[in-house]
Amino acid sequence: MASSDELACVYAALILADDQVAITSDKIATILKAAGVSVEPYWPSLFAKALDGVNVKEMISNISSGVGAAPAAAAAPAGQAAAPADDKKAAKKEEKKEESESDEDMGFGLFD
Template identity: 60%
Template sequence: MSVGELACTYAALILHDDEVAVTAEKIATLVKAANVEIESYWPSLFAKLCEKKNIEDLILNCGAGGGAAPVAAVAAGGGAAPAAEEKKEEKKEEAKEESDDDMGFSLFD
Protein backbone atom coordinates (compact mmCIF):
# COMPACT_ATOMS: atom_id res chain seq x y z
CA MET A 1 0.00 0.00 0.00
CA SER A 2 1.43 3.37 -0.95
CA VAL A 3 1.74 6.37 1.33
CA GLY A 4 -1.02 8.14 -0.61
CA GLU A 5 -3.45 5.27 -0.17
CA LEU A 6 -2.72 4.96 3.52
CA ALA A 7 -3.00 8.69 4.17
CA CYS A 8 -6.33 8.91 2.31
CA THR A 9 -7.63 5.83 4.11
CA TYR A 10 -6.89 7.37 7.50
CA ALA A 11 -8.34 10.71 6.42
CA ALA A 12 -11.57 9.05 5.23
CA LEU A 13 -11.84 7.11 8.49
CA ILE A 14 -11.31 10.29 10.53
CA LEU A 15 -13.98 12.14 8.57
CA HIS A 16 -16.41 9.24 8.89
CA ASP A 17 -15.74 8.91 12.62
CA ASP A 18 -16.48 12.62 13.09
CA GLU A 19 -19.66 12.17 11.03
CA VAL A 20 -18.45 14.65 8.40
CA ALA A 21 -19.19 14.15 4.72
CA VAL A 22 -16.22 12.50 3.02
CA THR A 23 -15.21 14.66 0.07
CA ALA A 24 -12.02 14.97 -1.94
CA GLU A 25 -11.39 18.47 -0.61
CA LYS A 26 -11.73 17.41 3.03
CA ILE A 27 -9.49 14.38 2.50
CA ALA A 28 -6.88 16.58 0.82
CA THR A 29 -7.10 19.11 3.67
CA LEU A 30 -6.51 16.44 6.32
CA VAL A 31 -3.61 14.93 4.40
CA LYS A 32 -2.04 18.37 3.91
CA ALA A 33 -2.48 19.13 7.63
CA ALA A 34 -0.60 15.92 8.39
CA ASN A 35 2.30 17.11 6.19
CA VAL A 36 2.03 14.09 3.88
CA GLU A 37 2.76 14.57 0.20
CA ILE A 38 0.54 12.49 -2.06
CA GLU A 39 -0.47 12.41 -5.69
CA SER A 40 -3.43 14.64 -6.48
CA TYR A 41 -5.68 11.83 -7.70
CA TRP A 42 -5.86 9.88 -4.40
CA PRO A 43 -8.37 12.11 -2.55
CA SER A 44 -10.85 12.06 -5.44
CA LEU A 45 -10.60 8.26 -5.77
CA PHE A 46 -11.30 7.76 -2.10
CA ALA A 47 -14.14 10.29 -2.14
CA LYS A 48 -15.79 8.40 -5.02
CA LEU A 49 -15.39 5.12 -3.15
CA CYS A 50 -16.96 6.59 -0.03
CA GLU A 51 -19.92 7.88 -2.06
CA LYS A 52 -20.65 4.43 -3.50
CA LYS A 53 -19.92 2.26 -0.47
CA ASN A 54 -20.94 2.53 3.15
CA ILE A 55 -17.73 2.92 5.16
CA GLU A 56 -19.10 1.00 8.14
CA ASP A 57 -19.86 -1.96 5.88
CA LEU A 58 -16.30 -1.86 4.56
CA ILE A 59 -14.91 -1.80 8.09
CA LEU A 60 -17.10 -4.58 9.39
CA ASN A 61 -16.57 -6.87 6.39
CA CYS A 62 -12.85 -6.38 5.86
CA GLY A 63 -12.00 -9.77 7.36
CA ALA A 64 -14.90 -11.67 5.87
CA GLY A 65 -13.77 -14.13 3.30
CA GLY A 66 -13.19 -17.47 4.87
CA GLY A 67 -15.32 -19.67 7.01
CA ALA A 68 -14.71 -20.07 10.69
CA ALA A 69 -12.79 -23.07 11.96
CA PRO A 70 -14.99 -25.89 13.22
CA VAL A 71 -15.33 -26.08 16.98
CA ALA A 72 -14.89 -29.46 18.63
CA ALA A 73 -17.75 -30.43 20.94
CA VAL A 74 -16.70 -31.47 24.42
CA ALA A 75 -18.72 -34.22 26.05
CA ALA A 76 -20.56 -33.43 29.27
CA GLY A 77 -19.02 -36.43 31.09
CA GLY A 78 -16.04 -35.71 33.35
CA GLY A 79 -13.81 -38.47 31.88
CA ALA A 80 -14.16 -37.38 28.24
CA ALA A 81 -13.00 -33.77 28.68
CA PRO A 82 -9.32 -34.52 29.54
CA ALA A 83 -9.09 -36.94 26.62
CA ALA A 84 -10.36 -34.26 24.24
CA GLU A 85 -7.77 -31.78 25.52
CA GLU A 86 -4.95 -34.29 24.98
CA LYS A 87 -6.08 -34.90 21.38
CA LYS A 88 -6.07 -31.16 20.68
CA GLU A 89 -2.50 -30.85 21.99
CA GLU A 90 -1.34 -33.77 19.83
CA LYS A 91 -2.89 -32.22 16.71
CA LYS A 92 -1.14 -28.90 17.35
CA GLU A 93 2.23 -30.64 17.69
CA GLU A 94 1.72 -32.61 14.46
CA ALA A 95 0.86 -29.46 12.50
CA LYS A 96 4.01 -27.76 13.75
CA GLU A 97 6.20 -30.68 12.60
CA GLU A 98 4.68 -30.71 9.12
CA SER A 99 5.41 -27.02 8.57
CA ASP A 100 9.10 -27.56 9.37
CA ASP A 101 9.66 -29.99 6.48
CA ASP A 102 12.31 -28.93 3.98
CA MET A 103 11.00 -29.08 0.43
CA GLY A 104 14.50 -29.00 -1.05
CA PHE A 105 14.42 -25.46 -2.37
CA SER A 106 14.66 -21.99 -0.95
CA LEU A 107 13.61 -18.52 -1.99
CA PHE A 108 17.17 -17.31 -1.60
CA ASP A 109 19.03 -19.97 -3.66
Protein backbone atom coordinates in the same frame (compact mmCIF):
# COMPACT_ATOMS: atom_id res chain seq x y z
CA MET B 1 1.36 -3.64 -0.67
CA ALA B 2 -0.27 -0.27 -0.26
CA SER B 3 1.76 2.84 -0.96
CA SER B 4 2.12 5.64 1.54
CA ASP B 5 -0.21 7.79 -0.59
CA GLU B 6 -2.94 5.18 -0.37
CA LEU B 7 -2.50 4.70 3.35
CA ALA B 8 -2.62 8.42 3.98
CA CYS B 9 -5.91 8.67 2.08
CA VAL B 10 -7.32 5.66 3.92
CA TYR B 11 -6.50 7.21 7.27
CA ALA B 12 -7.95 10.56 6.22
CA ALA B 13 -11.16 8.83 5.07
CA LEU B 14 -11.37 6.97 8.38
CA ILE B 15 -10.96 10.22 10.29
CA LEU B 16 -13.78 11.78 8.30
CA ALA B 17 -15.99 8.71 8.83
CA ASP B 18 -15.28 8.70 12.55
CA ASP B 19 -16.27 12.36 12.79
CA GLN B 20 -19.41 11.61 10.76
CA VAL B 21 -18.37 14.03 8.02
CA ALA B 22 -19.06 13.38 4.34
CA ILE B 23 -16.00 11.99 2.60
CA THR B 24 -15.06 14.30 -0.26
CA SER B 25 -11.81 14.83 -2.11
CA ASP B 26 -11.51 18.37 -0.72
CA LYS B 27 -11.89 17.19 2.87
CA ILE B 28 -9.40 14.36 2.37
CA ALA B 29 -6.93 16.82 0.84
CA THR B 30 -7.48 19.24 3.75
CA ILE B 31 -6.71 16.54 6.33
CA LEU B 32 -3.62 15.44 4.41
CA LYS B 33 -2.40 19.05 4.17
CA ALA B 34 -2.96 19.57 7.90
CA ALA B 35 -0.98 16.40 8.60
CA GLY B 36 1.84 17.58 6.35
CA VAL B 37 1.45 14.66 3.96
CA SER B 38 1.79 15.22 0.24
CA VAL B 39 0.16 12.75 -2.14
CA GLU B 40 -0.46 12.62 -5.85
CA PRO B 41 -3.46 14.82 -6.66
CA TYR B 42 -5.61 11.96 -7.98
CA TRP B 43 -5.64 9.96 -4.72
CA PRO B 44 -8.12 12.08 -2.72
CA SER B 45 -10.62 12.17 -5.60
CA LEU B 46 -10.18 8.45 -6.22
CA PHE B 47 -10.96 7.62 -2.60
CA ALA B 48 -13.86 10.07 -2.47
CA LYS B 49 -15.43 8.47 -5.54
CA ALA B 50 -14.84 4.96 -4.22
CA LEU B 51 -16.44 5.76 -0.87
CA ASP B 52 -19.33 7.81 -2.26
CA GLY B 53 -22.56 6.54 -0.72
CA VAL B 54 -20.76 3.95 1.44
CA ASN B 55 -21.30 3.83 5.19
CA VAL B 56 -17.67 3.29 6.19
CA LYS B 57 -18.41 2.60 9.87
CA GLU B 58 -20.93 -0.10 8.97
CA MET B 59 -18.54 -1.60 6.44
CA ILE B 60 -15.76 -1.84 9.03
CA SER B 61 -17.98 -3.31 11.73
CA ASN B 62 -19.42 -5.95 9.37
CA ILE B 63 -16.26 -6.83 7.50
CA SER B 64 -16.08 -10.39 8.79
CA SER B 65 -19.64 -11.25 7.85
CA GLY B 66 -19.28 -9.81 4.35
CA VAL B 67 -15.92 -11.27 3.41
CA GLY B 68 -16.21 -14.73 4.92
CA ALA B 69 -19.82 -15.45 4.03
CA ALA B 70 -19.35 -16.38 0.37
CA PRO B 71 -16.32 -18.69 0.73
CA ALA B 72 -17.86 -20.44 3.74
CA ALA B 73 -21.11 -21.04 1.86
CA ALA B 74 -19.26 -22.37 -1.15
CA ALA B 75 -17.10 -24.68 0.96
CA ALA B 76 -20.02 -26.20 2.87
CA PRO B 77 -21.29 -28.50 0.10
CA ALA B 78 -17.82 -29.80 -0.62
CA GLY B 79 -17.24 -30.42 3.08
CA GLN B 80 -20.53 -32.29 3.39
CA ALA B 81 -19.58 -34.65 0.57
CA ALA B 82 -16.31 -35.54 2.24
CA ALA B 83 -17.80 -35.89 5.73
CA PRO B 84 -18.83 -39.61 5.54
CA ALA B 85 -15.34 -40.70 4.53
CA ASP B 86 -13.83 -38.56 7.26
CA ASP B 87 -16.22 -40.04 9.83
CA LYS B 88 -15.14 -43.57 8.95
CA LYS B 89 -11.47 -42.65 9.23
CA ALA B 90 -12.07 -40.93 12.56
CA ALA B 91 -13.96 -43.95 13.89
CA LYS B 92 -11.12 -46.28 12.89
CA LYS B 93 -8.56 -44.03 14.55
CA GLU B 94 -10.61 -43.93 17.76
CA GLU B 95 -10.95 -47.72 17.70
CA LYS B 96 -7.20 -48.15 17.34
CA LYS B 97 -6.60 -45.61 20.07
CA GLU B 98 -8.98 -47.40 22.45
CA GLU B 99 -7.34 -50.73 21.75
CA SER B 100 -3.89 -49.39 22.48
CA GLU B 101 -5.02 -47.78 25.72
CA SER B 102 -6.64 -50.88 27.21
CA ASP B 103 -5.28 -52.38 30.44
CA GLU B 104 -4.75 -55.77 28.80
CA ASP B 105 -2.09 -54.37 26.49
CA MET B 106 -0.06 -53.15 29.45
CA GLY B 107 -0.18 -56.47 31.24
CA PHE B 108 -1.72 -55.18 34.43
CA GLY B 109 -4.90 -53.54 35.67
CA LEU B 110 -5.46 -50.50 37.78
CA PHE B 111 -6.43 -52.43 40.93
CA ASP B 112 -4.16 -55.48 40.55
